[in-house]
Amino acid sequence: MTDLVTLEDLRAAQKRIAGTAVRTPLLPSLHGDTDRPLWLKPENLQPIGAFKIRGAYNAIAALSEADRSRGVVAHSSGNHAQAVAYAARAFGVKAVIVMPDTTPQVKIDATRALGAEIVIVTPDRRDIAAGELAQEHGYAFVPPYDDSRIVAGQGTTGLEIVEDLPTVDTVLVPVSGGGLISGIAAAVKLTDPRIKVIGVEPELAADAAQSFRTGVRTTWSTADTYRTIADGLRTTSVGVIPFAHIQAYVDDIVTVTEAQIREAMHFLALRARLVAEPSGAVATAAYLFRKDALPAGREHVAVVSGGNVDPALYAEVTA
Amino acid sequence: MTDLVTLEDLRAAQKRIAGTAVRTPLLPSLHGDTDRPLWLKPENLQPIGAFKIRGAYNAIAALSEADRSRGVVAHSSGNHAQAVAYAARAFGVKAVIVMPDTTPQVKIDATRALGAEIVIVTPDRRDIAAGELAQEHGYAFVPPYDDSRIVAGQGTTGLEIVEDLPTVDTVLVPVSGGGLISGIAAAVKLTDPRIKVIGVEPELAADAAQSFRTGVRTTWSTADTYRTIADGLRTTSVGVIPFAHIQAYVDDIVTVTEAQIREAMHFLALRARLVAEPSGAVATAAYLFRKDALPAGREHVAVVSGGNVDPALYAEVTA
Numbered sequence: 001m002t003d004l005v006t007l008e009d010l011r012a013a014q015k016r017i018a019g020t021a022v023r024t025p026l027l028p029s030l031h032g033d034t035d036r037p038l039w040l041k042p043e044n045l046q047p048i049g050a051f052k053i054r055g056a057y058n059a060i061a062a063l064s065e066a067d068r069s070r071g072v073v074a075h076s077s078g079n080h081a082q083a084v085a086y087a088a089r090a091f092g093v094k095a096v097i098v099m100p101d102t103t104p105q106v107k108i109d110a111t112r113a114l115g116a117e118i119v120i121v122t123p124d125r126r127d128i129a130a131g132e133l134a135q136e137h138g139y140a141f142v143p144p145y146d147d148s149r150i151v152a153g154q155g156t157t158g159l160e161i162v163e164d165l166p167t168v169d170t171v172l173v174p175v176s177g178g179g180l181i182s183g184i185a186a187a188v189k190l191t192d193p194r195i196k197v198i199g200v201e202p203e204l205a206a207d208a209a210q211s212f213r214t215g216v217r218t219t220w221s222t223a224d225t226y227r228t229i230a231d232g233l234r235t236t237s238v239g240v241i242p243f244a245h246i247q248a249y250v251d252d253i254v255t256v257t258e259a260q261i262r263e264a265m266h267f268l269a270l271r272a273r274l275v276a277e278p279s280g281a282v283a284t285a286a287y288l289f290r291k292d293a294l295p296a297g298r299e300h301v302a303v304v305s306g307g308n309v310d311p312a313l314y315a316e317v318t319a
Numbered sequence: 320m321t322d323l324v325t326l327e328d329l330r331a332a333q334k335r336i337a338g339t340a341v342r343t344p345l346l347p348s349l350h351g352d353t354d355r356p357l358w359l360k361p362e363n364l365q366p367i368g369a370f371k372i373r374g375a376y377n378a379i380a381a382l383s384e385a386d387r388s389r390g391v392v393a394h395s396s397g398n399h400a401q402a403v404a405y406a407a408r409a410f411g412v413k414a415v416i417v418m419p420d421t422t423p424q425v426k427i428d429a430t431r432a433l434g435a436e437i438v439i440v441t442p443d444r445r446d447i448a449a450g451e452l453a454q455e456h457g458y459a460f461v462p463p464y465d466d467s468r469i470v471a472g473q474g475t476t477g478l479e480i481v482e483d484l485p486t487v488d489t490v491l492v493p494v495s496g497g498g499l500i501s502g503i504a505a506a507v508k509l510t511d512p513r514i515k516v517i518g519v520e521p522e523l524a525a526d527a528a529q530s531f532r533t534g535v536r537t538t539w540s541t542a543d544t545y546r547t548i549a550d551g552l553r554t555t556s557v558g559v560i561p562f563a564h565i566q567a568y569v570d571d572i573v574t575v576t577e578a579q580i581r582e583a584m585h586f587l588a589l590r591a592r593l594v595a596e597p598s599g600a601v602a603t604a605a606y607l608f609r610k611d612a613l614p615a616g617r618e619h620v621a622v623v624s625g626g627n628v629d630p631a632l633y634a635e636v637t638a
Contacts, residue, residue, distance in 0.1 A: 022344050028366050030405075030433070044592040045361070047347050086349075114349070269633070273363040273594035273626030307592030311637070314588070319634040 002244035005152045005183065007190045013054070013152040014159055016061040020090055021054045021156070022046055026164040026301065031271045038287055038300050039168070040272055041161055044280050044307025048114075050232075051157055051305050052083035052144075055179055058153030059142050060087045068093055073139040075126040077103040078232055079306055080144040085116035096139060098130045104310075145179030146239030155183020161301050162191045169297030172283035174305045175199040175208040175253060176233040178242025184303070185249035196295045199246070199253035200286040202228035202261065208238050208246070209253040217243045229258055229313065232279030232306060254293040256285040264288055265317045268304065277309040321563035324471045324502065326509045332373070332471040333478055335380040339409055340373045340475070341365055345483040345620065350590045357606055357619050358487070359591055360480055363599050363626030367433075369551075370476055370624050371402035371463075374498055377472030378461050379406045387412050392458040394445040396422040397551055398625055399463040404435035415458060417449045423629075464496030465558030474502020480620050481510045488616030491602035493624045494518040494527040494572060495552040497561025503622070504568035515614045518565070518572035519605040521547035521580065527557050527565070528572040536562045548577055548632065551598030551625060573612040575604040583607055584636045587623060596628040 024042050032038030043051035060072055071094030074084040081097045088095035095116040099108060100123040112118050121129045134141045143150060157180070161171060171188055173181040185197040201209050205225040211218045219237040226234055238246065246253075256264075261278050264285035268276045276284070283302035286294065294300075343361050351357030362370035379391055390413030393403040400416045407414035414435040418427060419442040431437050440448045453460045462469060476499070480490060490507055492500040504516040520528050524544035530537045538556040545553055557565060565572075575583075580597050583604035587595045595603070602621040605613065613619075 022346060025341050025344060025364070027341060027364055030366055042364070045344070045346055047349055049592055269594050270628075270630055273368055275588050275592035275594060309589075311589055315634065315638040318630070318637060 002241050003148065004245055004248055005148055005155060005186050009148065009152040010155045010159055010183070010187050013058040014156045017054050017057050017153060017156060020057050020087070023160065026161065027272065029272055031267070032300065036298060036300055038302065039165060040274065040284070041157060041301055041303045042274055043157060043303060043305050044274060044276055048079065048082040048086050049306055049308040050079035050083070051154055051180055052079040053086055054156050055150035055153030056080065056083035056142055057087040057090065059147060059149040060091060062149045063140050067140050070138040070140065071096065072142050073098065073130050073133045074142040074144070075099070075130040076144055078107065079308060081107065081111045082114060084142050085111050085114035089115045096133055098126050098133070100126050145177030146241050148241060150179050151183045151186070151241060151245060153183065154180040155187040157303065158184035158187030162188055165299060165301065168195055168299045168301050170196045170198060170295060170300045172198050172200055172286050172300065172302045174233060174279055174282045174303065175201050175238065176235045176279065178208065178238035178246060180305060181250060182242040182245030186245055189249045196251045196297060197249060198286070198294060199250055200282045201253060201255050202230045202233055202282060203255040203257050204228040205230065205233050206255050207236060209255055211238060211243060212246060212250065212253045230261060230278040230282060232277060233282065251295065254286055254290050256282050256290060260285040260289045262317050269318050274304055275307045275309060275314065276304050277306045280304045280306040321560050322467065323564055323567055324467055324474060324505050328467065328471040329474045329478055329502070329506050332377040333475045336373050336376050336472060336475060339376050339406070342479065345480065346591065348591055350586070351619065355617060355619055357621065358484060359593065359603070360476060360620055360622045361593050362476060362622060362624050363593060363595055367398060367401040367405050368625055368627040369398035369402070370473060370499055371398045372405055373475050374469035374472030375399065375402035375461055376406040376409065378466060378468040379410060381468045382459050386459050389457040389459070390415065391461050392417065392449050392452045393461045393463070394418070394449040395463055397426065398627060400426065400430045401433060403461050404430050404433035408434045415452055417445050417452070419445050464498030465560050467560060469498050470502045470505070470560060470564060472502065473499045474506040476622065477503035477506030481507055484618060484620065487514055487618045487620050489515045489517060489614060489619045491517050491519055491605050491619065491621045493552060493598055493601045493622065494520050494557065495554045495598065497527065497557035497565060499624060500569060501561040501564030505564055508568045515570045515616060516568060517605070517613060518569055519601045520572060520574050521549045521552055521601060522574040522576050523547040524549065524552050525574045526555060528574055530557060530562060531565060531569065531572045549580060549597040549601060551596060552601065570614065573605055573609050575601050575609060579604040579608045581636050588637050593623055594626045594628060594633065595623050596625050599623045599625040
């Protein structure tokens with residue numbers, strides 16, 4: 001039995017992250033349907049280009065000063081790496097980030113530029129190496145999503161949505177490891193159970209949708225999940241703690257195609273002036289192309305979760 | 320002798336536009352110099368993709384109900400057209416927009432989609448046609464920049480900057496007709512005269528820089544100003560009311576090259592996840608490339624004034 005985050009946890013996280021994470025606005029779009037207004041929550045505008053700063057900062061802020069002062073360790077090939085590095089720097093403590101040797105050099109450099117020490121390992125060693133470093137040096141481990149402090153941190157996004165638009169009917173959220181949707185769903189449902197929370201995944205990495213339908217947390221192979229361009233959503237299963245939140249609070253998980261993700265990136269650039277990475281565009285894709293699969297409802301919010309896109313892919317999509 | 324807007328005018332405007340214009344956040348950039356932190360004020364995220372909504376809404380809100388109910392008229396080939404249409408629609412009153420027959424069809428369609436009636440004229444007839452329509456139908460004329468209500472509306476951007484970052488040293492602002500920089504400069508200097516306000520123009524449309532240096536409001540030919548890709552900054556002279564504000568409150572006006580504007584658009588897309596039009600990128604270009612011309616100072620804010628970019632140009636710049 002997993003404990004779910006409470007409104008108290010969420011509000012404590014909101015206080016902790018104020019001044020570090022940007023309080024992103026809710027942007028009304030002129031290009032939604034008249035009977036289904038669209039609002040965008042631009043988490044791509046966070047300092048590191050993704051919502052991950054909320055959870056990482058909350059987790060590190062929640063440590064005792066003694067624990068924190070010994071430094072933190074995390075493993076990530078993506079936005080979590082930069083989030084932990086950024087949050088640790090804000091506290092003036094050491095961050096060690098374990099990255100698989102398949103990580104693009106540009107992400108390694110960006111994480112190092114934030115002051116983190118980088119340890120490169122083979123992909124199968126990332127968890128183990130982080131654990132070993134934690135044990136050997138006394139670093140506090142900051143998990144990417146399977147952690148209540150991370151869930152509460154990401155969930156502050158949901159508190160802000162309902163603060164800014166109490167009349168929202170449907171909130172659309174990308175799903176990968178499940179930290180973001182867990183936190184948002186808890187925040188939204190604990191504030192107003194009437195509001196629907198819908199997860200969105202690529203068709204090609206739909207492990208969470210399958211888990212949701214079967215009621216059993218399912219793992220896909222990386223051979224499958226790595227087919228999608230949405231590199232932030234290739235996690236092969238949702239975490240244990242996120243899955244408990246998804247079962248308690250999420251109304252449905254829908255899927256989008258690769259073509260729909262590309263179209264949504266184009267829409268976000270030229271209609272909303274936002275640069276989204278593929279993972280950051282899936283919720284908008286669901287609004288634009290999966291009306292058939294969404295609950296009836298008027299006001300829609302799509303969470304634009306990140307904007308760290310490969311320049312070549314971005315040029316291709318916006319052309 | 321022109322009256323300058325007061326803090327009271329600015330605060331009244333701020334109250335009027337709340338809920339219509341987005342309260343844009345100040346975004347810290349990870350890619351500024353360590354000793355010169357950069358913050359971005361993303362006005363490209365306003366519903367119509369530019370700051371112009373602030374002034375247009377304030378001007379229309381300031382009308383008496385009787386005047387407003389007869390409808391409004393404006394002339395514009397750009398963002399002011401959509402701003403007036405959007406603001407009029409928010410009040411449920413008629414908007415007639417006079418557009419030169421050189422206006423791209425996409426901008427005509429976008430303005431019509433906001434419910435405005437469009438009147439197409441030859442470029443030399445735009446002022447006259449708007450005046451005639453105002454007289455004949457009793458429409459209230461909403462000028463693009465040479466108007467205190469417009470200046471006060473745009474100036475709310477400046478109030479927000481000093482609210483969010485009281486320690487700011489230098490604010491960089493694009494200059495065209497001068498409404499935006501006038502309002503921001505008034506808001507900033509009336510709050511804290513220590514803060515420097517610097518205008519930025521393309522080298523190829525530097526009428527305001529010349530006016531500032533000579534102390535005489537100077538007009539350039541459209542043959543000259545139309546050389547820049549920054550189509551929002553091709554106005555051939557600043558307005559009378561803006562020039563009075565510029566003389567009273569602006570510290571300097573610097574220029575940037577076409578290549579620097581393109582580089583700044585690229586920087587904003589890939590480093591700040593913001594889609595900027597060329598005009599919207601000039602202040603960032605000055606931060607990146609004109610350090611030599613800027614006053615010493617630590618915290619810098621660059622106003623990203625708009626994001627309504629031609630898709631072909633955008634694809635070219637981000638490639």
